[in-house]
Amino acid sequence: MRDPQEPSGGIHPLLAGRFSPHRFDPSAVVDDRALGLLLEAARWAPSAGNSQPWGFFMARPGEPEHDRLLPHLAPSSARWAVDAGLLVVTLTRRHFDDTPLLYSEFADYDLGQAVAHMAVQAQALGLATHQFRAFDLEGLTKELGPNPGWVIVSMVAVGGAAEGPPEGRHRRTAAHLRSAPWSPAE
Numbered sequence: 461m462r463d464p465q466e467p468s469g470g471i472h473p474l475l476a477g478r479f480s481p482h483r484f485d486p487s488a489v490v491d492d493r494a495l496g497l498l499l500e501a502a503r504w505a506p507s508a509g510n511s512q513p514w515g516f517f518m519a520r521p522g523e524p525e526h527d528r529l530l531p532h533l534a535p536s537s538a539r540w541a542v543d544a545g546l547l548v549v550t551l552t553r554r555h556f557d558d559t560p561l562l563y564s565e566f567a568d569y570d571l572g573q574a575v576a577h578m579a580v581q582a583q584a585l586g587l588a589t590h591q592f593r594a595f596d597l598e599g600l601t602k603e604l605g606p607n608p609g610w611v612i613v614s615m616v617a618v619g620g621a622a623e624g625p626p627e628g629r630h631r632r633t634a635a636h637l638r639s640a641p642w643s644p645a646e
């Protein structure tokens with residue numbers, strides 16, 4: 461019988477092959493073409509009312525922008541993110557016109573889809589991605605100073621994986637996805 465902890469053979473290899481490495485190859489570069497395609501993939505994500513509430517700060521090792529990001533990594537992510545060929549800070553526009561009253565209910569949802577597009581495009585380019593929240597949000601927000609209404613949500617390390625998928629990855633079963641919202645508390 462199929463191991464429920466292995467991706468089903470039926471899903472697309474780009475999805476089945478994706479994992480978040482904890483080691484990147486520092487010699488694997490993300491060139492301008494790849495960087496452009498990652499943005500292009502994000503651009504074509506769906507969003508509520510076609511609001512496209514996403515934005516990205518991108519930096520590669522050797523670029524001055526990269527030095528602005530490194531001090532804000534948490535010790536846990538710094539261990540592997542520094543070796544990635546590209547660091548992406550993801551932002552969403554949660555509030556309009558600098559007022560907390562006008563709020564886009566779907567801004568984070570839409571950003572997540574754009575990042576998922578980016579992750580699959582990276583995979584198609586032979587690049588791995590590791591999304592993470594292990595950074596100093598307040599410090600990074602001060603550093604990058606996004607416009608009012610915009611908030612930093614996550615970061616993504618993109619590059620050549622220097623390891624394969626880990627043993628013992630865990631996923632809930634497909635059946636669980638359909639029953640969990642109605643099941644008694646676990």
Ligand SMILES: Cc1cc2nc3c(=O)[nH]c(=O)nc-3n(C[C@H](O)[C@H](O)[C@H](O)COP(=O)(O)O)c2cc1C
Pocket residue numbers: 478479480481537590591592593594595614
């Ligand atoms: C929003 C978000 C935040 C995450 N934060 C971290 C993090 O701070 N540190 C980390 O090592 N991984 C982080 N991850 C990666 C997840 O741990 C990882 O995707 C999950 O364990 C499943 O593993 P896989 O991506 O290899 O399938 C994050 C992922 C997402 C989507």
